[in-house]
Amino acid sequence: MKKPVTLDYVIVGAVIALSLGSILLFVRPNGATVRVESDGKTLYTGDIQTDHVIETEGNTVTVRDGHVTITRADCPDGLCMHGEATATHPLVCLPNRLSVTVVSEEVTIDGVTY
């Protein structure tokens, strides 16, 4: 007999919700901080609503209109240039050991599995 766990109920609830329409939580809160880090050093922190371009040795990080993207990567695959950083989803350029994260007190997510 399986043990009833909270997770079961949460997932069942989520599946029901998904049958009614996909849960799409675009997490781009207004009061958030963008943090750019490279191999042990914080290169930039700033408000997500303040447009800014951060140039690193291998990448360009662009903050514009509340969107945070990597717009240049000198690595072969350029995978980090897909998508945008949100409070639940960091952008990472592994070859350059660069991470771009959005930190927000509005978002209560403790982690994301992907």
Next chain:
Amino acid sequence: MLLLVPMGCKRREPSVQTGFYMDTLCRFTAYGDEADALLPLCHQKMAELDARLDHRQETSTLYTLNHSNGAWTTLDPDAYAVLALACVLAEETGGAFDPTIGAVLSAWDDFSGKVVPVDAECEAAASLVSYRLVELDETSRSARLAAGQSVAVGAIAKGYAADALAELYRDHGCTGTIDLGGNIVTVGTKPGGTAFLIGVQDPFHGSSLLTTVSLTDRCAVTSGAYQRNFTQDGVTYHHIFDPTTGKPAKSDLASVTVFADNAARADALSTAMFVLGSDRGGALAKTLSGISVLFVLQDGSVTEVSA
């Protein structure tokens, strides 16, 4: 190593540090009086396990094993533990997850994106994959492979490492989360007793969450074709290989998330479930105790199976 939030005694805010290990971004978030002492140990542990469990590093005993031409090879304690556990999980999954996938990875140049082997090369590599041919001797902590075989434990190493870090958290009386490139382990609860809220990424919209779950002392590991892939001559190849074909698995899944008490198990099972697909993976999930599995199919539908 980055210290993002200083930690003081009795503070309810966590200490958070990040680092790059095992080819991924790792984030350690700890609550507790000893969090400041704990997090440097997490970096130390990750660096150690990264070196020990990477078969590509010449200093690792797994590298030695892969180049031993079928001779018995003494492994370090972590490499032995991972390989032994991997063989158990390979048996549990009917070989859908198999640590002797090394020859296949070699044929694909460790998924560098530069090499797409022809069918005959894939078949030849796949013929060498069989955990059943691995011999283990616990007393001498040694292993022996069949001729031509090689092991690669990347599909379980992050889970194993996350479990090791969780043990460190508990040893230091800390709670928190361990995030090794999306492999999540929750240790205890937040201050005040609330569970950790973990999101599951929508495989079709990278910036979105499919759902959220509350976890306490549980792990969540996801495998998906969207995570690592490359395109050559108009064909996109993803990084989760079918041991029987030596090629990226032809799965009806966009992603699969496994929830379990043990991250190494969740890690290996998520790979196996992806390879098996929703029908066979779902059937397997029903036979395994203590896990819940969230299948997201290519057509966008979602099913959940709890053992």
